[in-house]
Amino acid sequence: MSIATSVQDGNGGSSTTTNNLALIASHSHISGLGLDDHLQPKESSQGMVGQLKARRGLGVILKMIQQGKIAGRAILIAGPPSTGKTALAMGLSQNLGNDVPFTAITASEIYSKELSKTESLTQSFRKSIGIRIKEETEVIEGEVVEIQIDRSLTGGHKQGKITIRTTDMETIYELGNKMIDELSKEKIIAGDVISIDKANGKITKLGRSYTRARDYDAMGSNTKFVSCPEGELQVRKEVLHTVSLHEIDVINSRQQGFLALFSGDTGEIRSEVRDQINLKVAEWKEEGKAEIIPGVLFIDEVHMLDIECFSFINRLLEDEFSPIVIMATNRGISKTRGTNYKSPHGLPLDLLDRSIIIQTENYNEEEIKKILNIRCNEEEVEINSDALNLLTKIGVETSLRYASNLISVSYLISKKRRSEIIEIEDIKRSYLLFLDSSRSVAFLQENESNYIDDDGKVVFGKNTIISVGENDKMDTDP
Numbered sequence: 452m453s454i455a456t457s458v459q460d461g462n463g464g465s466s467t468t469t470n471n472l473a474l475i476a477s478h479s480h481i482s483g484l485g486l487d488d489h490l491q492p493k494e495s496s497q498g499m500v501g502q503l504k505a506r507r508g509l510g511v512i513l514k515m516i517q518q519g520k521i522a523g524r525a526i527l528i529a530g531p532p533s534t535g536k537t538a539l540a541m542g543l544s545q546n547l548g549n550d551v552p553f554t555a556i557t558a559s560e561i562y563s564k565e566l567s568k569t570e571s572l573t574q575s576f577r578k579s580i581g582i583r584i585k586e587e588t589e590v591i592e593g594e595v596v597e598i599q600i601d602r603s604l605t606g607g608h609k610q611g612k613i614t615i616r617t618t619d620m621e622t623i624y625e626l627g628n629k630m631i632d633e634l635s636k637e638k639i640i641a642g643d644v645i646s647i648d649k650a651n652g653k654i655t656k657l658g659r660s661y662t663r664a665r666d667y668d669a670m671g672s673n674t675k676f677v678s679c680p681e682g683e684l685q686v687r688k689e690v691l692h693t694v695s696l697h698e699i700d701v702i703n704s705r706q707q708g709f710l711a712l713f714s715g716d717t718g719e720i721r722s723e724v725r726d727q728i729n730l731k732v733a734e735w736k737e738e739g740k741a742e743i744i745p746g747v748l749f750i751d752e753v754h755m756l757d758i759e760c761f762s763f764i765n766r767l768l769e770d771e772f773s774p775i776v777i778m779a780t781n782r783g784i785s786k787t788r789g790t791n792y793k794s795p796h797g798l799p800l801d802l803l804d805r806s807i808i809i810q811t812e813n814y815n816e817e818e819i820k821k822i823l824n825i826r827c828n829e830e831e832v833e834i835n836s837d838a839l840n841l842l843t844k845i846g847v848e849t850s851l852r853y854a855s856n857l858i859s860v861s862y863l864i865s866k867k868r869r870s871e872i873i874e875i876e877d878i879k880r881s882y883l884l885f886l887d888s889s890r891s892v893a894f895l896q897e898n899e900s901n902y903i904d905d906d907g908k909v910v911f912g913k914n915t916i917i918s919v920g921e922n923d924k925m926d927t928d929p
């Protein structure tokens with residue numbers, strides 16, 4: 452079997468940006484873990500504030516990932532809600548750069564109707580493993596001296612010639628229809644330095660030749676100048692592209708084909724296909740044609756997984772190709788789904804045992820203020836200092852996330868009174884308009900009877916108790 456690989460290169464990390472827009476939006480101010488050259492966290496950098504211990508820990512993990520040292524390990528970020536667990540993972544992904552695949556999922560995504568839980572986990576794992584493939588291709592590289600195109604009268608068939616030179620030689624090549632189309636698509640003109648891939652005829656414009664720099668005065672400011680190549684016109688070049696193991700799976704599974712990559716509708720992939728691909732990739736690795744890059748799979752809210760998923764993850768971690776798995780949870784001692792026993796963080800003990808645990812802690816007032824201020828800048832809203840102080844106080848007493856959600860609401864309220872800046876009144880109003888969780892609980896306890904309870908009982912008006920039973924029978928008590 453010959454294995455086709457995808458033609459897109461270097462987009463290992465793209466799955467985060469395309470699939471999880473909502474997950475990213477509230478973390479859009481974060482551009483990294485905010486570490487210095489010695490991987491020590493700075494107090495406030497790259498949008499990250501405080502949480503120093505966790506960031507220091509992740510800095511070490513980052514280093515190990517970059518050195519390719521820790522495939523098949525699990526890391527658990529554990530801590531109370533709103534302490535930046537997801538934010539830390541997003542920061543790590545940005546520090547990893549584009550070449551290391553990073554996949555982010557929320558545990559509940561596993562329960563989709565189209566894929567089984569195990570298939571869906573397997574796909575996520577394989578999306579997080581990059582294969583860097585080296586290929587040698589022959590290219591023609593030089594400066595265009597002249598392009599000459601003859602159009603036949605009927606317009607259908609095109610013919611032409613292109614003259615390309617290096618500092619040492621000059622050659623004329625015949626052009627067919629396809630190449631002429633490529634040239635006009637890339638807007639190639641005399642004086643451009645181009646590279647033509649001999650295998651597929653793809654033309655890349657490398658820039659304009661210095662010798663032609665003074666020919667045109669109407670050139671854009673972003674024109675890149677390069678020098679005319681030396682030596683032979685035809686050269687062998689090594690090109691590198693990184694694809695994920697999952698992409699190779701999809702392209703090679705007969706029912707799917709590469710179009711599935713664009714529609715995202717990949718369905719289940721047969722295990723024989725995967726076995727063959729594993730073999731082939733191992734072979735490439737032996738021959739030095741490919742390098743395996745273990746990336747990161749981030750599973751947020753991991754307590755939503757059940758015992759079957761956990762044991763399957765255990766197995767996948769032992770696979771010969773395995774990424775680093777980072778999980779996040781806000782659970783303490785709690786039940787693992789699908790079992791009756793309790794364990795720390797709701798994780799089965801065998802998985803817990805192989806995990807490194809990174810703890811996040813609640814923020815102090817000053818840190819909350821800094822984060823809220825960063826969020827205001829990020830959302831491009833202005834807030835005066837009194838309002839920010841009140842918002843911080845709300846953040847301390849309720850949660851960082853609630854306070855951060857009030858920013859956009861308060862902004863709308865301030866707009867309504869034609870102000871460009873959020874003032875203390877706007878914060879007060881939005882605080883009264885929208886409940887935080889503890890006030891919501893208090894409200895529910897007070898008005899419990901007005902809501903439908905677990906037995907389907909609810910009170911309407913004064914004395915009517917309606918019970919919505921199994922058969923939706925309604926009976927009214929006097």
Ligand SMILES: Nc1ncnc2c1ncn2[C@@H]1O[C@H](COP(=O)(O)OP(=O)(O)O)[C@@H](O)[C@H]1O
Nearest residue numbers: 477478498499500502532533534535536537538
């Ligand atoms: N240390 C931090 N620095 C900057 N922003 C943070 C930090 N921690 C949390 N945030 C922001 O606060 C909000 C809540 O954090 P989040 O990561 O969603 O918490 P968790 O996942 O622990 O529940 C998000 O908007 C997040 O980007």
Ligand SMILES: [Mg+2]
Nearest residue numbers: 536537538751
């Ligand atoms: Mg989270």
